[in-house]
Amino acid sequence: MPHSSDRIKFWDSPRADAIGADHIEFLKILAQPTWITIKGRDSSRLRTIITLLHGNEPSGLKAMHHYLKSAATPCSNVAFFIASVDAALFPPLLSHRFLPNEKDLNRCFAPPYDDSQGRLAAKLLDLLKAEKPEAVIDIHNTSSHSEPFAVARRDCPEIRKLTSLFTDKLVIITKEMGTVLEQDLLAQPILTVEFGGIMDPKADQLAIEGLERFVSLQQLSEDPMRPLQLLPEPIRLELQEGCSISFASTASAHADVTLPNTLDQLNFARVTGHTTLGWLGNAGMSALKAEDADGTDVLSDLFIDVDGLLVTRTSMTLFMVTTDPHIAKRDCILYLIPASEPDAAAVCT
Ligand SMILES: [Zn+2]
Numbered sequence: 561m562p563h564s565s566d567r568i569k570f571w572d573s574p575r576a577d578a579i580g581a582d583h584i585e586f587l588k589i590l591a592q593p594t595w596i597t598i599k600g601r602d603s604s605r606l607r608t609i610i611t612l613l614h615g616n617e618p619s620g621l622k623a624m625h626h627y628l629k630s631a632a633t634p635c636s637n638v639a640f641f642i643a644s645v646d647a648a649l650f651p652p653l654l655s656h657r658f659l660p661n662e663k664d665l666n667r668c669f670a671p672p673y674d675d676s677q678g679r680l681a682a683k684l685l686d687l688l689k690a691e692k693p694e695a696v697i698d699i700h701n702t703s704s705h706s707e708p709f710a711v712a713r714r715d716c717p718e719i720r721k722l723t724s725l726f727t728d729k730l731v732i733i734t735k736e737m738g739t740v741l742e743q744d745l746l747a748q749p750i751l752t753v754e755f756g757g758i759m760d761p762k763a764d765q766l767a768i769e770g771l772e773r774f775v776s777l778q779q780l781s782e783d784p785m786r787p788l789q790l791l792p793e794p795i796r797l798e799l800q801e802g803c804s805i806s807f808a809s810t811a812s813a814h815a816d817v818t819l820p821n822t823l824d825q826l827n828f829a830r831v832t833g834h835t836t837l838g839w840l841g842n843a844g845m846s847a848l849k850a851e852d853a854d855g856t857d858v859l860s861d862l863f864i865d866v867d868g869l870l871v872t873r874t875s876m877t878l879f880m881v882t883t884d885p886h887i888a889k890r891d892c893i894l895y896l897i898p899a900s901e902p903d904a905a906a907v908c909t
Contacts, residue, residue, distance in 0.1 A: 561661050564646040566679035568687070569594045576631045583618060583625045587648055593680055595687060596628075596640040600775075605636035607775060608693040610684070613666040613700065613740065614657045615647030619755045619767035620699030626768050627775070634775035639691065641684060664890075667738040685743055695722055695780050696750040698740055699767055701758040703884040704824035708766055711752040713741050715790065718749040724784035725777070726753045726770040729828065731879065731895070732792040734853055754880075789828075791879065793853040794895035795862070799888060803847040807883045811839035816847035817870070819883070819893070826878045830899070837863075838870045845870070850896075862898060875899040 569592050580586040611620025624640045644665055647656045658664050663677045673682035688696065695718075709729035712719045723730045736742055741752055753770065756763030774780075799805050799817065806815035807823070819838035831837075841847065848870075850859040864871050881894040 562646060562650060562659065564644065564659055564662055564665075564676050564680065565592045566676040566683065567592060568680070568683055571596045573598060574628060576629050579625060579628050583622045584653065586625045586628075587621065587642075587645060587653075590642055590645050591649070592645055594640075594642050594645065596624075596642070598628075598634055598638045598640075600634040600636040600638060602636045606639060606691055606693040607634075607636055607780075608639045608641065608688065608691070608696045609699060609771060609774065610641045610643060610696065610740065611699040612642050612644045612648055613698065614664075615644035615650070615659075616655050616657050617699075617701035617758055618648075618654050619701050619758075619763045620771075621648075622764050623699065623767040623771040627771055632772075632776075635778055636694070636775075638775050639693065641687075643680070643684070666740060669740045669742060670736070670738040681740070684740070688743075688748075693748055695748055695774075697722075697726075697771075697774055698750065698752045699771075700752060700754045701760075701763055702754050702756060702880070703758070703882045703887045704827070705757045705760065706754065706824065706827040706880070708753065708755045708763070709791075709828075709879065711741065711754070712750070715792065716749075718781070719751060720788055721781060721784050722749050722751050723788060724786050725773050725780075726751075726755075726766075728786050729789045729791065729879075731794060732790070734793065735796070791877070791895075791897055794879070794897050795850050795852050795858060796895055797848060797850045797859075797893045798891075799893060800847055800849055803843065804841075805885050805888050805893070807885060807888075811868075812841075814841075816841040816843045817893075819870075819888075821883050823894075824881045824883050827881050828877065828879050830875060830877050831872055832875045833872050835872045836866075836869045837872065840865055840868050840870050844868075848893075862896070 647659045665677050668677045668681040708727040710723040711731045715732050755767045803816040806812035806818045807821040812818045845865045876896045876898045878896050
């Protein structure tokens with residue numbers, strides 16, 4: 561079983577004919593985590609774009625390859641960091657979020673940095689602290705179908721302006737999970753942008769357009785380009801440790817929870833109270849937990865078991881809904897904001 565390299569390759573101003581015909585050739589040429597720099601018209605400033613923190617999320621890689629092929633000159637200096645190259649190259653190509661024997665890199669941005677993933681995360685943070693980019697964008701794809709959205713640690717004018725370059729939806733998550741967003745030591749605004757599903761051509765196109773806008777705009781501090789839907793401090797619906805989940809069109813006899821394999825069509829939808837979301841097994845609601853930002857379990861305030869059906873008690877906005885059982889088990893099934901929250905899904909400018 562291969563291991564991820566924690567050594568970063570540095571590549572200054574690659575020529576368009578040196579990066580391969582497509583993103584697959586580009587990935588093979590990179591061969592390891594790589595920091596690419598491009599000179600801009602204003603060399604006193606730097607903007608940074610990170611991608612492939614997850615090796616199966618290619619929209620950012622495709623957008624970088626597209627931009628480098630164009631041989632355009634950005635407004636400021638630009639650095640591209642392509643992270644989980646080893647996981648992306650492990651066959652089948654671009655199918656592994658991280659290598660099977662390793663950790664999720666985007667859960668390793670917190671001490672101790674004592675394995676290869678942790679060391680790579682620490683080296684990236686050292687680079688960002690040393691280079692002081694004026695803004696950092698971290699490009700991902702969602703594991704299921706979704707409209708694009710941004711995630712940040714805090715809501716402030718700089719973050720709103722940056723978000724509006726890419727999407728009209730801003731999720732604020734303060735829960736500490738070891739993601740790259742949590743580095744408060746970094747003074748610059750940093751934003752994760754989820755452009756859509758992993759095989760969605762629309763997500764690829766939005767990433768290309770968003771990247772070009774980010775590196776071309778003279779000033780990032782201009783007013784937001786569009787009103788934003790703000791989604792603060794969502795509640796995470798998770799599976800309890802040791803429980804099982806299935807995504808299907810009918811209740812699975814062996815799963816503690818079965819959710820429809822079309823549940824992702826509810827991403828960013830407002831569902832009303834008394835809506836059935838799935839089926840519960842013998843363990844009933846005890847197979848689930850729903851923690852708010854303070855870590856309080858509010859499951860029974862939000863859902864009720866009606867003859868084995870999982871039913872909402874109140875209206876709520878759902879997002880980051882996955883239909884991937886591995887993500888649902890390891891991380892989270894979905895995020896939600898109940899309608900009773902005063903700022904829920906508020907629209908702001
Ligand atoms: Zn990701």
